[in-house]
Amino acid sequence: MSLKTIKGVREEKWAKLKVLAAKNRVSMGKMLENMVESYPKYAESVWNKILYGEKNLSDDEAREMKKLVSRLRKEKWFVE
Secondary structure, eight states: OOOOOOTTOOHHHHHHHHHHHHHTTOOHHHHHHHHHHHHHHHHHHHHHHHHHSOOSSOHHHHHHHHHHHHHHHHHTTOOO
């Protein structure tokens, strides 16, 4: 068995991953496998909540906010 490393992973994050694996009583390899397999489903559900979830603003409020932001940007010489 060869030793594999992941470039750019800080020690504290690596330690947290080891603790998670130990709590779930699985090996590090199995833990990473589970994370990789579940990530697409997780990411899709997050985007579905963002794109199709309940609106924070009504359509009228959103239009008014867009007008206000546009006016403020023009006053302060921001490029749109």
